[in-house]
Amino acid sequence: MAQGNIVDAGDVLIVGAGLAGLFTALKLSPRPVTVLAGAPIGDGASSAWAQGGIAAAIEPGDTAESHAADTIAAGAGTVDEEAALSIAREAATRIEDLLRLGVPFDRDIEGKLAVGREAAHSHRRIVHVKGDQAGKAIMQALVAAVRACPSIRVMEGLSAYELAIENGRAAGVFARPAHAATAPQPLLIKARAVVLASGGVGQLFAVTTNPTQARGEGVAMAARAGAIIADPEFVQFHPTAIASTRDPAPLVTEALRGEGAILVNKAGQRFMTAIHEDAELGPRDIVARAIFREIASGRGAFLDARAALGTRFADAFPTVYENCRSLGIDPAREPIPVAPAAHYHMGGILVDARGRSTVEGLWACGEVASTGMHGANRLASNSLLEAIVFGARIAADIDGSVPEGRAGHDIAPPVIGSASSPDTxxxxxxxxxxxxxxxxxxxxxxxxxxxxxxxxxxxxxxxxxxxxxxxxxxxxxxxxxxxxxxxxxxxxxxxxxxxxxxxxxxxxxxxxxxxxxxxxxxxxxxxxxxxxxxxxx
Missing domain, CATH: 1.20.58.100 (Fumarate reductase/succinate dehydrogenase flavoprotein-like, C-terminal domain)
Structure with a gap:
């Protein structure tokens, strides 16, 4: 109940309305949950833009152990191997959760889930929706389920900017209207448990595939409250964003390279074969640096899908096709100019296997968290998987450890003022x-x-x-x-x-x-x- 500039969320407050936040809220049902969203739910979340899909070892002959091994290899020596294996083992169960929510994953002619290949995976294990629309379809299903769930309250148009701390414990957040130029009075939203699911850091860089809300503010909020931050230096630059002046930069999914698209320079020379044994399907960091250097040398970089897809392009990858056409590019007939763009943060708030941060009362999941799964370089399509696995784990942990009730009244005042917009x-x-x-x-x-x-x-x-x-x-x-x-x-x-x-x-x-x-x-x-x-x- 609102009282002045205080709102008592009562039980669990989730900051962020992407895949991680909404899935956690649904897993907590019927427990009362408040979801704080800067934009209308379904908008402003990187999850909705995810083109690749979700990695899961469901193909005959594939195993969770193989999935974990690929994850560990891509992570360049710093992956938490126990975390990688446990997450891979939960993948099939979480895919079933999404199917029950109505996510229309692609199926083969026998009606089984269709799986595709992406870079650095040893098997075809990526479940997609219409080629490149997995993120959009998953978010549509989750938003519909959240809207229909009576235990979930959504507060849209509010951005959290500071954790509310009571005797060393997270007890809510201070928030402000997301799009107002000024907000003289901070709004305190109290809760017994706080889950940060606020997304990534891409908008800290001039070229990114991330939405404008991805400014890393969740990491900062936790850090200023004393939380340990893990692996912040590891930022993944997606090799193939469409080279243009558009902000955010439109993404060209890795699945195109999985289907046979190749990287060439202005002279039409294929350059990845001399750099990595897997050529275009090498680890993202290696492909990104190769493209970066081709561009820096003046030779340019282009993704050529003409031989691999040709006239099938529009049907196979409708999102990429429309993005290209809106920029005057016909990918069925010409190579797509590409450049690396800040895409995913492997680092974030350190959490344990239950999603708990080092601040009491604070959990984190999705891109804002660091579980140890990704190491120094995230394996393709592992991010959505990690988000739903930890959403389920956090819900179970809160149910088992946080008694229902109301937050206290000894909350320290905010350090940050909210008098002006950060858009300076x-x-x-x-x-x-x-x-x-x-x-x-x-x-x-x-x-x-x-x-x-x-x-x-x-x-x-x-x-x-x-x-x-x-x-x-x-x-x-x-x-x-x-x-x-x-x-x-x-x-x-x-x-x-x-x-x-x-x-x-x-x-x-x-x-x-x-x-x-x-x-x-x-x-x-x-x-x-x-x-x-x-x-x-």
Missing amino acids: PFVDQLRKIMASHVGVERDGSGLAHALTEIARLERAAGPASLFRNIATTAKLIAASAYAREESRGGHYRTDFTEPRAPWRHRTFVTLKEANRIAEAAIAALPAAQKEETQVSA
Whole structure:
């Protein structure tokens, strides 16, 4: 019940209305749940844009152990092997959940689920919907189920910006109208349990496939509350976004390469065969860097599906086809210009096997969380699987550990003010800095420069600005990338081009530790490059 600028959600509050958030809410039914959504549910979530599908070892001859082995191999030495295997073993059960919710996965002529092949998978194990519409179809089914569920209350048009903390425990969030230019009064939404399912970080970079809401604010909220953040330096850049000025950049699903599309340069030369034994189906980080270098060299990069699909393109991959046509490209007749784009964050809030963070009362799932499954480089189509597996686990854990009742009354006031929108020129500046210095290829000098610029923007915005969340997550990524003096998976440093044995482990960092790394990096810059700066606490 609302009282002034306080809303008592009563029991469980889920921040985020993508696949992870909505699936968790449905799994908690009939327990009372409030879902907080910045946009109408079904809009603004990366899940709805997912073109690949969900990985599951359901084909005869395939096994969860094989799926886990492929996940571990793609993760470049830092995957939590127990997490990978346990998630792979739950895949078939979670697919059945989605089928019961009405998701129309593709079937073969015998009526069995059809499975496709994607990069770095040893079997055909990706379940799709109409080729490239899995995310859209899954979200449509979940939204319909949530709308029809009497135990789920949806609060749309509100964005959380700070965790409400009561005696060291998460007890709700402070929120504001998502699209208002000003909001003088913060809104406190109280709850006994908080689940962050707020999405990824793509919009911290100038070129991304992610929606505008994917600014990493959930990671920052948790970090400022003292949570441990895992593997923030590992950002996956999808190799094949359509090269254009559109923001977000339209994605060209990896499934096209699974069906035989090849990568060529302006001269029509196929370049991946000389780089990796699996050519276009090599790990995403290797393909992304190869494309990045072709573009940097002036040779350009194009995905050519003419021989593989030809006139079947529109029917086989309608989303990609329409995106191409809207940009004046006919993919059935000409190669598609492509470029890497920030796509998925392997890092995030550290959670255990039940989805619990290191802050009491706070769970996390989906892209905002780091379960250890992805390591340094996510295997294709594992993200939606991880989201639904952990949604189910969190629901079971909350049911078994959080008694129903009301949140307390000793909640600390917010640190961040909500007087103005975070959509300032600072955001555009930050995105350019991150793309230039914390992108597909990085080096120590560039990362130190990025940390200097992030600190400058933080000071200019002020400590109570909503921009602080965006800058905080950017700092966590850049500082951890600076500290990791090697190349591994999605993290590639031109000054440390090989993996190094001492770094064959995950990163676990707090905001205080990231601040110390940033201060040291800035101090180490040559005087000619250094700006007078101070890292905010």
